[in-house]
Amino acid sequence: MQKPILFGADYSVYVRAVRLALFEKGVDYDLVPIDVFAETGPPPPYLTRQPFGRIPALEHDGFQLYETGAITRYIDEAFEGPALQPADPCHRARVNQIISIADGYVYSTLVWGIYVERVSKPLRGEPSDETRLAASLSKAPVILKALADLMGDGPWLGGTALTLANLHVAPMMDYFAKSPEGLPMLDRHANLRGWWSRMRERASMRQTEPGE
Numbered sequence: 001m002q003k004p005i006l007f008g009a010d011y012s013v014y015v016r017a018v019r020l021a022l023f024e025k026g027v028d029y030d031l032v033p034i035d036v037f038a039e040t041g042p043p044p045p046y047l048t049r050q051p052f053g054r055i056p057a058l059e060h061d062g063f064q065l066y067e068t069g070a071i072t073r074y075i076d077e078a079f080e081g082p083a084l085q086p087a088d089p090c091h092r093a094r095v096n097q098i099i100s101i102a103d104g105y106v107y108s109t110l111v112w113g114i115y116v117e118r119v120s121k122p123l124r125g126e127p128s129d130e131t132r133l134a135a136s137l138s139k140a141p142v143i144l145k146a147l148a149d150l151m152g153d154g155p156w157l158g159g160t161a162l163t164l165a166n167l168h169v170a171p172m173m174d175y176f177a178k179s180p181e182g183l184p185m186l187d188r189h190a191n192l193r194g195w196w197s198r199m200r201e202r203a204s205m206r207q208t209e210p211g212e
Contacts, residue, residue, distance in 0.1 A: 154191050
């Protein structure tokens with residue numbers, strides 16, 4: 001089989017989730033840079049792959065695919081390597097639930113609402129939206145408690161083995177942890193704090209660090 005081609009940017013949490021899955025499965029790939037935040041937007045040819053202009057997109061042996069959850073599940077099922085989805089339907093449903101929580105709540109609140117407003121905008125010399133930041137800081141404890149409750153005794157999100165749930169949440173948590181409030185909030189949940197300590201030390205996380 002040909003190497004997969006991943007289209008996207010390394011700063012994207014969703015591109016990183018796919019890169020983590022590829023790394024954990026031991027799959028070599030090519031990354032084609034696509035910057036959706038460029039002044040002119042994504043290149044017009046890219047819109048034939050992803051009509052909504054979002055990243056990432058994947059091509060493998062002529063098969064084209066977009067939407068992160070579809071891509072990571074495809075990677076898990078199309079390539080050899082450790083399984084990233086439980087076989088048991090209850091555990092698999094839990095993994096999918098956590099991925100849905102990441103998409104629906106974690107990304108908008110911990111990344112855009114806190115990291116972007118507290119860290120990214122000031123670094124760019126832009127004013128923060130204090131109203132959005134305050135609202136996100138009020139929502140963050142609910143999100144972290146939900147993840148901690150679902151994790152239980154761990155050691156991983158979604159079960160006793162590393163799963164796609166971890167690979168979807170980790171890039172978002174990485175940005176959140178860079179905010180002044182991030183680690184103190186995580187410290188309120190020993191199991192989640194322990195998970196983050198283990199997750200951030202994985203080779204896959206180090207190899208996919210944005211800018212590396």
